[in-house]
Every structure is written in structure tokens, then in C-alpha cells.
Amino acid sequence: MEVIKVDIVVVGGGGAGLRAAIAAHVADPQLKVALVSKVVPMRSHTVAAEGGSAGVIRSDDSLANHFDDTVSGGDWLCDQDAVQYFVEHCTAEMVQLEHWGCPWSRKDDGSINVRFFGGMKVQRTWFAADKTGFHILHTLFQTSLKYPAIQRFDEFFVVDLVVEDGRVRGVLAIEIATGARFLLESKAVILCTGGAGRVYRQNTNAGIVTGDGMGMAYRHGVALRDMEFVQYHPTALAGSGILITEGCRGEGGILTNKHGYRYLQDYGLGPLDPWPRPKAMELGPRDRLSQAFWHEEQKGNTIGSPHGHVVHLDLRHLGAKKIHERLPLITEVAKTFAGINPVTHPIPVRPAAHYTMGGIASNRHTETSLAGLYVAGECSSVGIHGANRLGSNSLAEIVVFGKVAGERAAAYVRDVPEAGSRTIRQQAEAAEQRVLELMGGDRGERIATLRNEMGDSMEAGIGIFRSASGMQATCDKLAQLRERYHAGIRLDDHSLSFNTEWLTAIELGSMLEVAEAVAHSALQRKESRGAHVRLDDYQTRDDENFLKHSLATRNGDDPPHIGYAPVAITTSPPKTRSYGGAGQQVVLT
Amino acid sequence: MPIDTTTRTIEIECLRYDPQTDTEPHFSSYQVPFSDDMSVLEGLQYIKDQLDGSLTFRWSCRMAICGSCGQEVNGVPVLSCHTFLRDYFPHKLRIEPLNNFPIIRDLVIDQNDFLDKLESVKPYLVTKLEKPLAAGPHLQTPQQLNRYYAYSQCINCLLCYAACPQYGLNSDFTGPAALALLHRYNADSRDQGWQVRAEVINADAGVWGCTLVGYCSEVCPKAVDPAHAINQNKVNSAMDFFGVLKLMNKGGTE
Amino acid sequence: MSRYRSTAKTAARTYMQPMAGWWTKNPYFVRYMVREGSALLLTAYALVLLVGLWRLSQGAAAFDAWRAALASPLSVVFHAVGLVMVVYHSYTWFDVMPKTAPDQPIDPKLITGGGIAAAVAVSVLILAALLWGAP
Numbered sequence: 009m010e011v012i013k014v015d016i017v018v019v020g021g022g023g024a025g026l027r028a029a030i031a032a033h034v035a036d037p038q039l040k041v042a043l044v045s046k047v048v049p050m051r052s053h054t055v056a057a058e059g060g061s062a063g064v065i066r067s068d069d070s071l072a073n074h075f076d077d078t079v080s081g082g083d084w085l086c087d088q089d090a091v092q093y094f095v096e097h098c099t100a101e102m103v104q105l106e107h108w109g110c111p112w113s114r115k116d117d118g119s120i121n122v123r124f125f126g127g128m129k130v131q132r133t134w135f136a137a138d139k140t141g142f143h144i145l146h147t148l149f150q151t152s153l154k155y156p157a158i159q160r161f162d163e164f165f166v167v168d169l170v171v172e173d174g175r176v177r178g179v180l181a182i183e184i185a186t187g188a189r190f191l192l193e194s195k196a197v198i199l200c201t202g203g204a205g206r207v208y209r210q211n212t213n214a215g216i217v218t219g220d221g222m223g224m225a226y227r228h229g230v231a232l233r234d235m236e237f238v239q240y241h242p243t244a245l246a247g248s249g250i251l252i253t254e255g256c257r258g259e260g261g262i263l264t265n266k267h268g269y270r271y272l273q274d275y276g277l278g279p280l281d282p283w284p285r286p287k288a289m290e291l292g293p294r295d296r297l298s299q300a301f302w303h304e305e306q307k308g309n310t311i312g313s314p315h316g317h318v319v320h321l322d323l324r325h326l327g328a329k330k331i332h333e334r335l336p337l338i339t340e341v342a343k344t345f346a347g348i349n350p351v352t353h354p355i356p357v358r359p360a361a362h363y364t365m366g367g368i369a370s371n372r373h374t375e376t377s378l379a380g381l382y383v384a385g386e387c388s389s390v391g392i393h394g395a396n397r398l399g400s401n402s403l404a405e406i407v408v409f410g411k412v413a414g415e416r417a418a419a420y421v422r423d424v425p426e427a428g429s430r431t432i433r434q435q436a437e438a439a440e441q442r443v444l445e446l447m448g449g450d451r452g453e454r455i456a457t458l459r460n461e462m463g464d465s466m467e468a469g470i471g472i473f474r475s476a477s478g479m480q481a482t483c484d485k486l487a488q489l490r491e492r493y494h495a496g497i498r499l500d501d502h503s504l505s506f507n508t509e510w511l512t513a514i515e516l517g518s519m520l521e522v523a524e525a526v527a528h529s530a531l532q533r534k535e536s537r538g539a540h541v542r543l544d545d546y547q548t549r550d551d552e553n554f555l556k557h558s559l560a561t562r563n564g565d566d567p568p569h570i571g572y573a574p575v576a577i578t579t580s581p582p583k584t585r586s587y588g589g590a591g592q593q594v595v596l597t
Numbered sequence: 598m599p600i601d602t603t604t605r606t607i608e609i610e611c612l613r614y615d616p617q618t619d620t621e622p623h624f625s626s627y628q629v630p631f632s633d634d635m636s637v638l639e640g641l642q643y644i645k646d647q648l649d650g651s652l653t654f655r656w657s658c659r660m661a662i663c664g665s666c667g668q669e670v671n672g673v674p675v676l677s678c679h680t681f682l683r684d685y686f687p688h689k690l691r692i693e694p695l696n697n698f699p700i701i702r703d704l705v706i707d708q709n710d711f712l713d714k715l716e717s718v719k720p721y722l723v724t725k726l727e728k729p730l731a732a733g734p735h736l737q738t739p740q741q742l743n744r745y746y747a748y749s750q751c752i753n754c755l756l757c758y759a760a761c762p763q764y765g766l767n768s769d770f771t772g773p774a775a776l777a778l779l780h781r782y783n784a785d786s787r788d789q790g791w792q793v794r795a796e797v798i799n800a801d802a803g804v805w806g807c808t809l810v811g812y813c814s815e816v817c818p819k820a821v822d823p824a825h826a827i828n829q830n831k832v833n834s835a836m837d838f839f840g841v842l843k844l845m846n847k848g849g850t851e
Numbered sequence: 852m853s854r855y856r857s858t859a860k861t862a863a864r865t866y867m868q869p870m871a872g873w874w875t876k877n878p879y880f881v882r883y884m885v886r887e888g889s890a891l892l893l894t895a896y897a898l899v900l901l902v903g904l905w906r907l908s909q910g911a912a913a914f915d916a917w918r919a920a921l922a923s924p925l926s927v928v929f930h931a932v933g934l935v936m937v938v939y940h941s942y943t944w945f946d947v948m949p950k951t952a953p954d955q956p957i958d959p960k961l962i963t964g965g966g967i968a969a970a971v972a973v974s975v976l977i978l979a980a981l982l983w984g985a986p
Contacts, residue, residue, distance in 0.1 A: 029852070043852065047655075048708065050753055051663045106734040109722040109785065111742060111749050118736035142662055143749065150720040150778070156853040162712070183857055185701050214657040247634065250660045314634075341660055344679060345634075456646035500650035503617050506702035509650040616864040672876055699865030707865055712854055744954060762880060765870050784954070809947050810883045828951040 009440060010190045011433070014040040014159070015421045016414075017179050017194040019166045019221060021049030023141070023406035024385030024413070025200035026148040029158050031414025032198075037157060039418055042192055044161040044181055046216065046511070049149045053202055053214040054406065057141025058337060059255035060133035061403035063102035064095065065122055069130040071095045078401060079580050081127045081293050082365075082394020083538035084555065085234065087576040090372035090391035094401075094408055101407040102134045110147040111136050113334075121597055123334075124258040125399040127293035127587070129286050131597060133400040138253050138337045144403060164190065165511050168439040169197060169224050169381070170432050176228075176380040177427045180436045182443070184511065187504025191436040193429065195421040196380045198413045199225060199368065200406075203386035207523040208361035209463030210316075212244050212251040221387040223518025225368045226525065230376050231559040231571070233389040234366035235522070236530035237539045239397055240472050241362035242297035245346055247315030249360035252338055254399040256355075257290040259334050260596050261323045263297070264354070265309040271319070275300035276586070282593035292587045295396040295539040298359040302472045313356055320354035327351075359472060363402065365393040365539065366529070369559060369573075374413040380420060384413040389557075391576065395538020446517075447510045452496030455512050458489055462523055465489075470530050475544045479531040486524045487567060493520055525560035525568050532570040533558060551582050604630045607682050608689035609640055611652060614700050622700065624691075625649070631682040637690065638666055638677040641704075653703040661818055664754035668704055669693040674759040674816045695759035697768070711755055714771050718779035718797050723790025741786040748781035748826055750819040757813035757823050763806055770806035771797060773813040773823030780826040795837055804830045886943040889936040896933045941970050 018029045021043055029043045045052065064074050074095040079086050106112055106120070113135050115121045122131045136143040152158060164181040170191070171177060178193040201221025205213030226232050242263075243252040257263075265271045270289065273280050277292040277300070284291060301319060304310050310317035323331055328351045331339060335350070342348045342355050367389035374382045374390060384390070385406045392405060462485075469482025493516065501509040535550035536542050555575055560568040609629050614622040627648050629640045638656055645652050654677070656666040661679040668677045671691050682690070698706035728735070757773035764770045771779075779797060782788050797803050807827045814824040836842050874880040899921075906917040920926060945966030949959030 042855075047657060047663075047665065048712065048753075051657050051665050053658070053663075055663045055752075056658045056660060100730050103730050103734050107722070107728055107730070109782070109787065111746060112734070114737055114739050114742055116739060118738040118741070120734050139662070139750075142752070146749075146751075146753075150715075151722075152852040153716045153719075154721050158852040159855050160852045161855045162709075185707075186857065188857075214663060215659070216657050248659065314632075337662070344661070454646070454650070501653070503615050503651070503702070505616050506653050506705050508653055508655075509645070614866050616866070619866075622866060622868075696868065699867050701865055709854065716853070762870075762873055765873060808887070809950060810880070811947060811950065812877075812879050812883075814950070815879065822950075824947075825950045825954075828947075829953050831951065832953070 009436060010188060011193060012042070012190060013193045014042040015194060016041045016196045016198065016417050017192050018043045018198045018200060019045070019179060020052070020200035020202060020385070020387070021045030021047070021149070021160070022052030022200060022202060022385065023054040023144055023148055023403065024410035025049070025052075025198070026145075026152050027407045027410030028198045028200055028382075028384055028414035028417070030148070030152055030155065031411040032418040033155050033158050035415045035418035036422075039421065041158045042161055042194070043158055044164045044166055044179065044192065046163065046165045046184070046220075048162045049152075049160070050146055052145060053217050054141045054145040054403075056214055056251065057144070057403050058138045058251060058253035059125060059258065060123060060135035060140045060400045061098075061102060061144065062125075062132050062398070062400040063099040063134050063404060064132055065099055065102075065120060065134070066130055066132070069132055073129045074098070074132060076580065077128050078392060078398050079394070080583070080585050081398040082392075082396055083549065083585055084551070084577075084580070084582040085237075085394035085537060085557070085575055087372065087391030088578040088580060089576045092578065093372050094392045094405065097408045098404040101404065101411065105144060105147055105407065108147050108151040110143050113137060115597070123255060124284070124286065124291055124594075124596060125254050126257065126291050126297070127287055127398050128291070133255075133258065135255060137333070138255050138335045141403060144407075161192075165514070166220065166224070167443050167514055169228050170435050170439070171228055171378065172427055172431055172435070174379055175424070175427075176378055177432050178436075180439045182511070185506055187507060189440045191433065193427070193432060195424040196382065196417040198382040198384065198417050199387055200383070200385045200410065200413070201387045203364035203367070204519065204522045205361050205364065207462060207519050207526065208238075208466050209460065210247075210249045210467065211361040212241055212249050213362070218515040218519050219364075219387075219522035220515060220518050221383070222368055222522045225376065225378070225381065225383070226521055226560075226562050228378060229562065230378050230381065231369045231561045232366060232522070232525045233369035233557050233559050233573070234395070234529070235364070235526045235560055236470070236533050236558060237365035237393070237395050238361055238470065238526060239294055239363035239365055239539050240298040240359040242294055242301060242359050243321050243357040244360035244362070245341075246313050246318050246356060246358050248345060250341060250345055251362070252321060252341070252355055252357050253335070254294070256321055256323055256335060256338060258596075259323075259330065260284060260326055261321055262290055264320045264322055265304050266311045267309065271304050271309060272297065272300055275303060277588040279588070282591070284596060285591035285593050288588045288591055293396055294399060295541075296587060298472050299541060301359050311356065316358055318356035318358045321357045322354040323350045324352065324354065361467070363397055365389075365395065365397050369557075373416050374409055375416065380424065382413040382417045384409040395540060443514060446513050447499060447502060447507065449497050449499050449513070450502070452498045453492060455497055455509070455516055458493055458497065459516055459519070462486065462489055462520060466523055466526070470527050473541050473543050474530060475542060476531065479527060482527045483524070483531055483567065486520065486527055490520050490524070493517065521562070528568050528570055529558040529560050555582060604632050605686060606630050607640070607686050609644065610689055610691045611641075611644070611704065612693040613652070613703050615702060625652070629682070633681070633683045635682050636678050637668075637670055637675070637680045637682060637692070640682050640690075641677060641692070653705055655705055662752060664752035667695050667754045667756050667759065669696060669759065674756040676754060676756070676818050679818055695755055697759055697761065697765035698755070706755075708755060710768060711753070711758060711772070711775065714775040715753070715778065718771065718775050719790060719794055720778045720782060722782065722785065722788050723793055724787070725789050735787050737786055744786070745781045745784035748777050748784065748821055751777055751781075751821045752819055754818065756816045756818065760812040760816045762810060763808055767806065769802040771800075771802055773827065774821075776804060776830070777821050777823035777826040780830060791842075798830055799834050799837060804828070804834055886940065889940040892933050892936040893940060896937070942967065945970065
């Protein structure tokens with residue numbers, strides 16, 4: 009085992025990790041910062057975000073608007089102190105990205121243009137055509153090359169945290185190319201490892217989004233918070249789950265069923281006119297739109313396709329010029345993967361699992377219950393998304409809280425004493441032993457078998473609509489899958505060189521644990537709120553009993569323990585969450 | 598246009614190389630059932646999940662934006678997620694790792710050389726004075742944006758390097774993607790770093806390492822046109838040599 | 852950021868595929884090699900003309916002998932092949948021209964097409980002048 013000593017290890021090279029690494033370095037250039045990522049940073053899943061990132065910039069908008077949209081969008085499960093900090097810092101981070109070269113789309117006079125997203129009172133989404141995540145990620149990665157003091161460990165797979173005396177002391181990582189194990193000793197670790205969308209079969213996520221960081225923190229006793237809130241994006245391609253951005257609707261796209269009828273007006277998002285108007289019809293929030301699809305499917309109003317039922321996302325009325333200028337990626341994706349030209353045909357779409365609203369519990373300073381462990385981005389639950397994330401808040405989140413995590417960690421390591429490296433090393437060796445044993449597995453089931461059964465079960469039980477019996481069935485299934493996983497899985501590949509089958513086996517271990525946290529948190533939440541909607545006896549929001557965060561903690565080989573913690577409410581007491589209704593028509597810029 | 602999901606079977610032949618056991622590569626062949634909407638990547642995933650878990654390749658986003666899954670299919674560099682099995686049937690596919698790079702394992706190449714080259718072109722805004730955040734965003738008109746926008750679309754998938762025989766013959770050549778990104782920043786109205794990047798451009802391994810084969814631009818999945826970025830900079834480099842750029846005050850930072 | 856350069860003892864032993872015969876493996880590269888090779892014939896033709904000029908300086912008899920040599924079957928074949936190569940080279944020259952021009956809002960096909968059209972027009976003019984204008 010190689011041992012390398014640094015001050016801060018950032019795990020994950022997506023937007024949050026890069027922002028955290030830069031912030032930590034700028035805060036104290038003397039620090040040794042290591043950025044460790046299982047893919048080269050520009051391959052991270054931030055790259056696939058499309059529509060845009062929130063930041064108040066228009067004169068008719070305000071921080072209070074952004075705050076209200078976020079808190080009501082999250083069905084009042086947001087920590088309002090965190091939301092307040094967030095909305096106050098979004099715009100500065102968008103400007104920072106601009107100063108670093110991000111090619112934001114502009115108005116004719118050269119100023120920043122913003123577009124509508126669902127659930128927004130005023131246009132607030134900064135965008136770079138429909139490749140916003142791609143441009144943010146490449147801007148951050150390329151800018152990070154300005155700081156050679158930050159050391160990058162490309163294609164190093166982090167398998168475990170090392171903890172001593174209640175403080176995190178580093179990570180154990182595998183150099184993928186050689187299979188060599190590295191102990192990266194550090195005083196602080198920042199996890200920026202992304203979500204866990206891959207626990208579902210049909211999802212919009214890249215193959216790498218496997219909840220590794222969540223699994224690691226969870227195994228070390230850190231709670232996973234609000235995991236039952238999994239966002240279904242209403243518009244993804246059937247089968248592959250490839251994302252068709254909400255920006256399509258922000259630019260004026262409409263959703264129709266098999267009769268050509270704009271069905272959203274039947275589900276609390278109407279009336280149709282005047283249109284377009286904010287927070288109504290296609291500009292409603294994601295949870296409501298996905299739920300409306302489900303109802304339409306039940307009524308038989310959706311359209312059959314080889315990969316499940318779909319509705320039509322119609323952009324034709326926008327015209328070729330606007331479609332090509334604002335939605336070039338969508339045009340290409342629809343042509344390549346669905347055989348559809350959106351200029352002449354509507355795009356067939358259906359909901360798919362998209363985003364993990366919950367994550368590793370942290371306060372608004374990105375600190376977790378484990379000293380020295382910081383979290384940012386989708387892997388974290390800093391408290392801003394509540395029960396349903398507002399579109400375009402996640403790209404803003406990675407930079408706003410990535411920066412906080414970097415700065416906080418840099419301040420923290422100043423006062424941390426050196427650790428006694430012997431026990432740390434022993435721990436790392438034990439972790440090493442565990443993963444090496446996994447590679448040796450030569451009998452048992454195939455990884456794909458377990459993974460597919462998990463994905464199908466999550467979709468069946470913890471989907472858009474949930475019931476006690478369905479959730480219980482998924483919980484049982486996951487417990488059984490975990491047993492089968494531990495009974496042994498069969499690997500064909502026993503080589504140390506770039507053994508991706510081995511890594512997939514490790515990822516599956518994390519996914520199974522995270523999936524259990526999701527399923528049990530869902531089963532225990534006996535109400536309907538945001539993206540967690542039940543069809544059984546708990547169809548309404550219950551603020552009396554459930555205006556609180558769920559906390560899933562690991563409980564040995566038993567199912568997770570589900571506890572609860574209060575929600576920080578500062579200025580906005582819970583109200584009825586309403587969309588549609590009367591409103592002013594707006595001009596889409 | 599409804600997608601035909603009838604299943605047929607196609608033969609996929611993959612280059613295999615494990616440095617622990619092999620001294621040189623060989624090929625393995627697989628029979629893969631497929632429907633019309635299956636990409637080459639999905640074919641490889643089928644093999645890995647069902648037939649042979651040791652077949653090794655990179656992939657991630659499966660929507661042609663992360664740049665992980667570049668491979669040679671029948672000798673042509675492509676993104677495997679963006680290429681479909683139906684277009685090869687009834688013939689077989691021969692999948693190899695990208696040309697011109699060292700092979701680490703099976704279809705996985707060593708991309709470190711590119712990463713170092715990317716770093717060498719200073720791919721970030723270079724400005725004389727740092728603009729404070731409070732000053733807000735720069736103004737940049739859509740016309741100014743368009744001057745560099747196409748070059749900012751590079752996903753670093755390295756197909757262009759696999760398509761470049763000059764890079765294959767001499768790996769010192771900075772190469773298509775890195776030079777295109779260099780030009781992306783030079784052409785940005787917010788950037789003043791022409792001179793700090795001039796050394797890379799003017800070097801033998803810079804734009805002059807290109808003989809305008811042009812295949813890089815043909816295979817680019819994002820229409821970046823690196824050949825254009827490089828060759829218009831031959832003009833710039835020549836003008837720089839004769840001091841014309843200084844006269845035109847295009848040098849930027851002094 | 853700088854990349855960590857591994858010191859792992861099991862450092863990867865990579866395999867590099869050989870370049871030998873690279874240009875025969877892809878029709879695009881074959882066309883490229885023909886394009887570059889056609890420049891050799893252009894050079895050879897220029898040398899033939901230079902020899903003619905040199906012979907002219909030596910007097911009428913020498914020049915006539917040079918002209919007679921041009922009429923030999925070998926020379927005719929050389930010129931025929933040369934013509935094909937020069938035409939191909941001109942085509943490729945205009946074909947890559949948009950890549951060497953600064954960024955412009957013009958469709959690259961227009962640049963290539965315009966260049967080829969101009970070359971054809973000039974060739975026709977010269978040919979016409981030779982056919983009708985020559986004594």
C-alpha cells in the first residue's frame with residue numbers, strides 16, 4: 009500500500025469537487041489539496057446537466073422570490089437558514105463562473121440572458137444553450153489547471169474513509185489502472201461524490217452515479233437524511249432514460265397526451281390561459297408533472313411505445329431557429345436516440361428517476377456529524393431541496409456549497425493535530441483486505457442480476473406513487489439482495505489492471521445500502537409531501553407529525569434505523585403548496 | 598418513425614489485452630442479440646453483463662457528452678454510445694481501443710498525455726487585471742460569443758487524436774483538441790492571453806506539427822473543427838513571427 | 852491542478868500499436884497521401900519547364916530538341932499523369948482552403964466551390980486563348 013500525506017482530500021471531480029478544491033487552495037495556498045476522482049474530472053456527471061443554474065439577476069426578481077420558490081417547491085421541508093444562505097450566494101457564483109470563462113448565453117446587448125424553469129415566479133435560470141452542466145464542468149476543470157498546487161488523482165476509486173478518535177483521517181483508494189491501493193492520509197475529507205440515481209433501473213443518470221460517498225459516510229455512522237425524496241424528472245426518453253431538459257418547457261415547449269390534449273390543466277396546474285405564465289401548466293414543478301403523467305397512464309391517455317408509455321413534448325411551435333439556438337443538444341439527442349427531429353415531430357417522453365434530494369446529513373456549513381468530513385453537491389443533504397428540488401437549483405448548489413466546503417475544510421485543518429499513523433494504517437489495511445476479497449469472488453451470482461433486480465424493485469416500490477405494501481415488498485427484496493451479495497458474487501475478472509468489474513462490485517455494495525436507506529425512509533414517512541406521494545392511508549401532508557427530516561442510520565446487518573430531526577423554519581411557515589390558478593402572461597426571453 | 602425492436606444477432610469482435618498476462622493483444626468474438634435502438638456501447642455492456650465480465654471499456658453518460666467511450670469501430674474512431682449496431686448488421690464489428698494511444702487494458706487507452714497537453718495550452722481566461730465579482734459579468738454580445746463558441750464544444754473524447762497520423766507518428770505534437778481549446782480562449786473577447794499561449798502555437802509541436810490531414814474534423818462528434826482552429830493559427834503564427842500581430846496590437850498582455 | 856504521476860510498483864505495462872502501414876488502413880489517409888504525393892509530380896513538371904528555359908538559353912537547336920523530347924510517348928504519359936495529379940491537387944487545395952481561412956460567416960462549401968469555379972474558368976480562358984490566339 010502506498011501512503012501519501014496531504015491536508016485535504018476532495019473525493020469527486022464534478023462541479024462541487026472542483027469548486028471545493030479551488031476554494032480550499034485559494035483560502036490557504038500552503039495547504040496540500042488532493043482531488044481524487046474515479047473518472048477524469050471532465051467526465052463527471054455534472055457534464056450531463058442541461059437546462060441551467062439559478063441566480064437572481066433580473067430587476068423584477070428578488071432573493072425573497074428565489075427563497076419562496078425554493079421553500080414552497082420543497083414543500084416546506086427545506087432548512088430555511090440554508091436556503092437563505094444559498095439564494096444570497098447563487099448570483100455571485102454565477103458571476104464567478106462567468107469570470108472564469110463560462111460561455112453563458114447572452115442577450116443582444118451582451119448581458120446575461122435567463123430562462124424560465126418550473127416553479128419559478130420570474131426567469132432566473134442562467135444557461136449556456138442546453139449544455140449548461142457541460143460548460144460549467146469544463147470551465148471549472150480548465151480553470152483548476154491554473155492552480156498546479158492542487159494535485160489530481162485521476163481514475164482513483166475511493167473505497168473507504170479512515171476514521172480515528174471520531175475524526176476523519178483520510179481515504180483508501182484504488183489506482184484503477186494498476187489496482188494498486190493508496191492510503192491518502194489527510195486532516196479533512198470533502199465528499200462530492202454525486203447522487204445515487206443508478207439504484208433505479210430507468211434513470212437519467214450516468215453509469216458512475218452509484219452513491220459511493222453516501223455509502224462510505226453511512227458505513228461510518230453518518231446519517232443519510234431525507235432519502236425518501238427521489239426526484240422523477242418528467243421528461244426523459246423511454247428506455248434509456250436520457251434526459252430531455254426542463255429548458256424545453258422553459259422555452260415554451262408543451263406536453264400533450266395521445267389526444268393532443270394538454271393534460272396538465274387537469275392536475276392542479278391549469279387553467280390553460282393566459283399562457284405562458286409562471287408556475288403554471290408546463291412551468292409547474294417536477295414532482296407534480298411526473299405525478300400527472302402517472303395519472304394519465306392510469307387513465308389510458310398515454311401513448312404506447314416499445315419501452316413503456318409516453319406523452320409528447322412538443323416544441324414545433326418554437327420554430328427551427330429557436331430550437332437550434334437554445335436546444336441544440338436536445339435536437340441532437342432526440343435525433344440520435346429517438347429518431348425524432350423536434351422541429352417537425354414531438355419528442356416522446358416519460359418520467360425517469362433523476363435526482364437524490366436527500367443525502368449525507370450536513371448543516372449549512374457543509375459539516376457532518378463526523379469531525380473533518382465535509383460534503384457538497386448531490387451526495388449531501390445541506391437542507392435546500394426539501395421534499396422536491398426546484399429545477400436549476402442543483403447546479404447552483406454545487407458551486408455555492410462546494411466553495412463553502414472548501415473554505416470550511418481549509419479553516420478546520422489549521423487546528424487539527426497530527427494523527428498517530430499506525431492505527432490509521434491498520435484500518436486502511438482492513439479495508440484493503442475487504443475489497444481484495446471481493447475481487448477474488450469466483451462463485452455466486454452475476455453483478456448484473458443483483459443490480460437489475462434492485463433497480464426493478466426500487467421502481468416498483470419507491471416510484472412516483474407509493475403504498476405501504478409496495479414499499480414493504482421493496483424493503484424485503486433489498487434485504488434479500490444484500491444477503492445474496494454477501495453470500496458471494498462471481499467475477500470473471502481477477503486482474504489488477506483496470507478491473508472495472510471489481511469496481512462495479514464495490515459500487516453495488518454501496519448502492520444496496522443506499523437503496524435500503526431510501527426504501528425504509530419512505531416506508532416510515534406516513535404522509536405525502538413533495539416527491540413522496542402515497543396512495544394508501546396517507547395521501548396528504550401531515551405537518552403535525554412529519555414536518556421533520558428523516559435520518560437513516562446504519563444498523564449493522566439489520567435494516568437502517570430511521571430517526572427524525574427538526575426542520576429549520578425562519579420566515580416562512582408551512583402553507584398550502586399551490587400552482588396554476590390565475591396569473592399574468594409573461595414574455596419568454 | 599417508430600423504432601423496430603425485433604431482435605437479431607450480430608458478431609462483435611473486441612481487442613483484448615491484459616498487461617498482467619499478455620505480451621500483445623488478441624481478439625475475442627461474441628454473439629450479441631440486439632434491437633434497432635441498441636448502441637455499440639449497449640452491445641459492449643451486454644457482453645460485460647452476460648457473457649464476459651472481464652471485457653474492459655470506459656463509459657459513463659451514454660448520451661455523447663462525457664467523452665468517455667471513444668473506440669475504433671471497424672477502424673473508424675467513434676463514440677460507442679452514439680453509434681448503432683443496426684448500421685453494421687449483417688456484417689460484424691471489430692472494436693479496438695483508440696489509435697495512437699498506449700493501451701492499458703482491452704479497449705481502455707492511457708489518456709494522460711492529452712491531459713498534460715491540455716494543461717500546457719493554458720485553457721482558462723488570462724486577463725491583465727482581475728475583475729472583482731462585485732463588478733458583475735463582462736458584456737459579451739452573441740457575435741463575440743460565436744467567435745469561440747464552436748471551439749468550446751470539445752468534450753475531450755480524443756477521437757481527433759486517434760484520427761491524427763501526425764500525432765501517431767510524433768506524440769510531441771500538441772494535437773487537435775488541445776490546440777482547438779487554445780484557440781477557444783484566444784478567440785474569447787474576455788481573454789488577453791494570446792502572448793502567453795504563443796510559445797505553444799509557434800513551436801514545431803504546435804500548429805506547425807499539423808499537415809492538414811483533416812480527418813480530426815471529420816470524426817469530431819461535436820463539430821468542433823480542430824483542423825480549422827489549427828490552420829487559421831498558422832496564419833497567426835506566421836504574422837507573429839514577422840511582428841505583424843504586435844503592430845496590430847493583438848498581443849494582449851505585454 | 853497537476854496530475855499525480857503514479858509511483859505504484861505495479862505500474863501499468865501498456866501496449867503501443869505499431870504505426871507501420873498506417874496510411875493504407877483508411878481511405879481518407881490514402882487520399883491524403885495521394886494529395887501530398889501529387890505535389891511531387893507538380894515539382895517534376897516545374898523542373899521540366901525549367902529545363903526548357905535552360906535549353907532556350909542555349910539557342911534554337913537546343914530548344915527544338917527539348918520540344919521534340921516532349922513529344923516522345925514516355926513524355927506524353929508523364930504529362931497525362933501530371934495533368935490528372937495537378938487537377939486532383941488543385942481540387943484538394945480548394946477543398947482544404949476553408950480550414951486555413953480565418954473564421955468567417957461564409958459556408959465553407961462556397962469557398963471551396965468558388966475556388967474550383969475560378970480555377971476552371973481561368974483554365975478555360977487560357978485554353979481558349981491558346982486555341983484561338985496562337986499563331
